Each structure stands twice: as C-alpha cells, then as structure tokens.
Amino acid sequence: MKEEYKTVGAWSWNDELLWKKIVKTDDNSCWAWTGSVGPFTNLMGARKNGVAQMTQSRRLLYRSVFNEDCEDIQIRQTCKNRYCMNPSHFDIKPNQRRFRMDGTERTTPVDQPEKPKLKQAKLKPVQEKWWLV
Ligand SMILES: [Zn+2]
16 A cells, blocks of 8 residues: 555555545634535545545544544534534534444443543544644
8 A cells, every 4th residue: 555545453554645635724623624525514435445435534533543443432512513624613522423334333321421522632643644734
C-alpha cells in the first residue's frame, strides 16, 4: 500500500487526500469539507477489510486524529453543523444501539457505556502535522 494510506482497525484510506479536502481555518471555526457529500454527512471513499466503499469522512478523520477505531462510537458536532470537519467540534458518545451496521453485537453493555472523551493531548501531534493553515 502506498505511503499516504493509513490503516486503523479494519479501515484504510488516503490520509493525505482526507486532509487536503478539509478547509482548515482557525481552531474555533467550523472547517469546511470540499469532498463528496450525502444528504446528512460528508463522504469519502475508503477500504474496510480491503473492500472499497464510501464512508462518513468525519469517522475517517476521527481515526486519523486518534489512531483508534470508532465502531462503537457516535460522532456528532457540538456546533450542530453536520458538515463540519473540525475535530475540536466533535462530540463523542458511545453508540447506544446494540447491533452494529454489519449485524454483529457490540461489546460495550448498553446500560453501562464507557464514555470516551475527546482527548486533547492526542490532538497535538496531528495538529503539528496537519493543522498548518
Ligand atoms: Zn464546527
């Protein structure tokens, strides 16, 4: 796989392309997405277990920033802008649905969800690499 590809869990995608499609302004503003869009979200092509498909670009961005998968995490935007790509605006919650899209059961108990928080410390190295306006 080419160098600009990044893999986290079952997913791999062109990380350089992902960041190229984001219009980064300052840390507090919403960041625009210049790639594909669906009715409710931004989309980008990626591979899951080697199979090409479109996926939500904010989920790829989460994987890019935190180097961890988000299968059991719901990502919304605190700014209410569904097309915002600023990771500082991501609101992360455990997904309350018991089954994933592929039909497998989640391991996190629905009644005792772990609450992943946006880890600001983890943002630093990525900020240094990609945040440059
Ligand atoms: Zn925003």
